[in-house]
Amino acid sequence: MKHFSKHLMIGAAFLAMTAVVPATFAATPNDQLVIGTSLAQLLSLDPQQGTEPKTLEILANTYDRLVHFDSEDNFAVKGQLAESWDIDDTGITFHLRDATFSSGNPVTANDVVFSLVRLLKLDQSAAAGFKTFGYNADTIEGLVSAIDDKTFRIETTDAITPDALLYRLTNGVASIVDSVEVQKHINNDDYGNEWLRTNAAGSGPYTLNRWTPNNIVILEANAQFWGGEPAMRRVVFRHAPESQAARLMLERGDIDIANALSAPDVRTFENKDGFVIDQVKTGGFYVLAMNAGHEALSNPLVREAIAYGIDYQGIGQTVLGPYGRARNVPVPEDWEGAIANPDWSFQPEKARELLAEAGYPNGFSLTLKTIAQAPRVDLATAIQANLGEIGINVRIQQGNGADIVASHRARDFDLLLPQNSAADPTAIGALDNFTNNPDNSLEANNAGNFVWRSAWDIPELHNLRAEANRERDAAKRLEMAVELQEKFIAASPAVLPLFERFEPIVVNARVVGYEGHPWSLTRLDDVTKTD
Known part of the structure; x- marks a missing residue:
């Protein structure tokens, strides 16, 4: 029986912290998710800097944005930190939900202002999409404002329509950082970049536990997440760049998802019971x-x-x-x-x-x-x-x-x-x-x-x-x-x-609720696993 699905299902587990493929592993626990992937392009975890696909999936789970789009609902824009928003002739006003960062600090409109100003002031490649729309390091502070703790406003420029600006705010680079925490780590006017490259300061469903380059990333469930604590207690991104090795790990149950397989290795799962293939x-x-x-x-x-x-x-x-x-x-x-x-x-x-x-x-x-x-x-x-x-x-x-x-x-x-x-x-x-x-x-x-x-x-x-x-x-x-x-x-x-x-993804069919995102901004807070 051939298994193809538009909605992926994946499951989870915690592996030994090494890049070497071990000989055997027990089945992954029901409250842990292990993803075999390539971390070769994971160069920075600063959300206003990192733009590579594998980076974005990690950032999507450690940070929130004001809004996101639903690819399963005709790309409709929906709220994340924003509960609602009002569009007028000159800009967009966002009304924020009650949420806290993993530090315990409340999410405020000042954090939104800080994050977007930081994006343009850092002026790295991540800012290109907003610069296209007329925002830059010299003008951004005059175009964003905190009306009160829960109300944020951004003015449109003459280079963009409000609808397009909403979509741009769904990008991973528009993630909202904890301004109070980040400002503790500013070094030589770097806007906290040196610290945020290897740490997290977000309000997402997970917090960063560990990152060893070209080896492993471990995320832990955020008990303070505004959407409720995720079912998966831990998520592990395991560096598995060799396709054949990753395929064997998936077949053995050592990992629950593989998203860096070669085309021939993806095809080996077409007739395997217990696995689902999706092309995002x-x-x-x-x-x-x-x-x-x-x-x-x-x-x-x-x-x-x-x-x-x-x-x-x-x-x-x-x-x-x-x-x-x-x-x-x-x-x-x-x-x-x-x-x-x-x-x-x-x-x-x-x-x-x-x-x-x-x-x-x-x-x-x-x-x-x-x-x-x-x-x-x-x-x-x-x-x-x-x-x-x-x-x-x-x-x-x-x-x-x-x-x-x-x-x-x-x-x-x-x-x-x-x-x-x-x-x-x-x-x-x-x-x-x-x-x-x-x-x-x-x-x-x-x-x-x-x-x-x-x-x-x-x-x-x-x-x-x-x-x-x-x-x-x-x-x-x-x-x-x-x-x-x-x-x-x-x-x-x-x-x-x-x-x-x-993006072809092969997953263990035990897992429920995973939906691959077109821009790799895949949230994992709704993922569960069956026995």
Whole structure:
């Protein structure tokens, strides 16, 4: 019997605190959840800094946001710390519930102000989404205010509609931190960043017990959580980057969920009783980033040749499998406003003709950088083979999350394989990462900007996207989204979507109540486990 489900079910347990896979383990206890995953990209637990998918799942359980969206209810925005909110012509006023941080301090509107000001003042890549909407370090303090302890207000800018701002506030980077606690740990005006990188100061259903890099993260149930103490007393994120080892651990019952398996290992669970497979649609993409600062890659003809030099369907079937589907337009194909895919099928002869027209009849060599985890290593190998057929010699350089992310942000690459998520669950939100680059100069040092990292100067696309963000007429905004997609394809993008990205998760069917979130903001407070 094949088991597929839209709603995941997982269970839990507490393992020995080591990265080495032990020979045997008892079944995981009913009040503990163990997740086998890759912690390679877990670089910081500061919610105004950490943006990688595995980081976000930890932050989603140690912090609250004002609001969240429900992917099972047509992306409806619902309250978290905010019980209600009022929208007017110039801003949004939020009314907060009674809640306390894990420290025992009450959650107040001053904490919300502090958190959003902190996000923009730190001015790291996590702030990029709010900067797109006209908020920055110089203006943020004048745009947010605490009316009283339980009432917070944020003014809209002329670059954003209130609905889009609500979605932006559902992002993990808008998590609310305990301002009283964080201010005790400020060092050299760092807004408490050094301390928050390895500690937690939130009001979420869990508190941070331990984090050992590339080994383990342990969360403990927060007895003071406003939603009631979670059923799972402890949650363990176990570093299990080797897919085969993680598969064996899941089969033995040593872990309850695996979310970093290779496509073949995911498929081994299709006919196994007692397991559930789900493909969470992330709204994001696996992307081939091309550095347009490289002489050859600055040429649109070369970029178009590369687009025709990749076997999307073949890679999708043999490598990606449950991890995604071929898609070269940066809006998921089943979202409102999405256009049809261009004809960028594998056409090596046409690709070689484009290279010759661009002045490279004999091809050239490039280095492709990738994080060493599934499925990106296999994806890189397949792209290497494809591009070799059109005369581009590709050398693959693997690295850990810190190394590859740093190279991406520093424009230190030829080709690179990042992944991303939609800024908001709308066509315009999906396009944000791909069409936003206000200043392409090296001096701008806008490392938080996805397009800037590829040195791709796109003033026409940028201005049209900004205009669409300001448009309050939904029909007109959708027309602009269509136009943006068409112009994006015509420009032979340096940030080339390869595959719409899914997150395949395999779980033990004993667990009830787990629902994978498109942005990895998966809350675990409602998870229970059956015998």
